[in-house]
Amino acid sequence: MKVALFVTCLNDTMFPGTGKAVVRLLRRLGHEVDFPAAQTCCGQMHLNTGYRSQAVPLARGFAEAFAGYEAVVTPSASCAAMVRDWHPRLTGGPVPKVYELSELLVDVLGVTDVGAYFPHxxxxxxxxxxxxxxxxxxxxxxxxxxxxxxxxxxxxxxxxxxxxxxxxxxxxxxxxxxxxxxxxxxxxxxxxxxxxxxxxxxxxxxxxxxxxxxxxxxxxxxxxxxxxxxxxxx
CATH class of the missing domain: 3.40.50 (Rossmann fold)
Incomplete structure (x- = not known):
């Protein structure tokens, strides 16, 4: 399966290892992962602080950046919720299929044992x-x-x-x-x-x-x- 990674602003800036872990995991499971370079902020910060009009172009840009993918995965439940819940209201148009990581693995890929080892x-x-x-x-x-x-x-x-x-x-x-x-x-x-x-x-x-x-x-x-x-x- 070809999956696009939406890494999010916070992860890209402060926790890039998390995005790399998603790519490593999905590739180990046999899936192809793309990273659309045009992706930016989903607009959650703007919306939450009352700047709704400024969130609209970000939502539209998100739809353009991730158009055509079967699935978009993000290691952020917060940003996944923003896209699924608010983007349709902001743009009035279709929204890419965005999944939080556990949703993608369990519901879409049908896997719970991903071959991980973490002795802690x-x-x-x-x-x-x-x-x-x-x-x-x-x-x-x-x-x-x-x-x-x-x-x-x-x-x-x-x-x-x-x-x-x-x-x-x-x-x-x-x-x-x-x-x-x-x-x-x-x-x-x-x-x-x-x-x-x-x-x-x-x-x-x-x-x-x-x-x-x-x-x-x-x-x-x-x-x-x-x-x-x-x-x-x-």
Missing amino acids: RVTYHPTCHSLRMLHVGDRPLRLLRAVRGIDLVELPEAAECCGFGGTFALKNSEVSAAMCADKVTNVRRTGAEALCAADNSCLMHIGGALTRTRAGVRTVHLAEILAATEEDTA
Whole structure:
């Protein structure tokens, strides 16, 4: 299958390893991955801060950049939700078929065991957009449970927001910090070595607090766990 990668602004700028992990994973599964160079921001930041008119050309540009592909995959539930939920309203036209990574693997490619190996104790945080807008359900957990060597532990109060919410963390910093503190407390209770999620934005927020409190827990995107093999740990 030929798949286009929508890497997103945040990943491209700050977490390029996540995009590389998606490519490595899909190629290992026998699929061709393209990276349309014309892709830009999906417009979520503009829309969320009230600049709806400025989000419209970005939505139209997205449709043009990814036209003709059977599927578009993104390692961001947040941006996938933006495209699927808001782009049709902004442009009034057709939208490319965009899937968050776990949706593409489970629903489109029909795979849960991707041949990954990650010998660490991991807990999973379901980000708000993946949980409440995309409704990915247990797809990420099904993929993680099939990873060899992993010790997957349940995160207490997993469905609670971490407090990031894009501009929410800036405009309501005290509330955001309190929410994040609750999340960090629950992460630490698991005894996990790593916290996994489908959005680097949330991982960045929680990871900052984990680092500041010297929790000894690292953050890792779902794609990076699924792309890992025994060769990577040799």
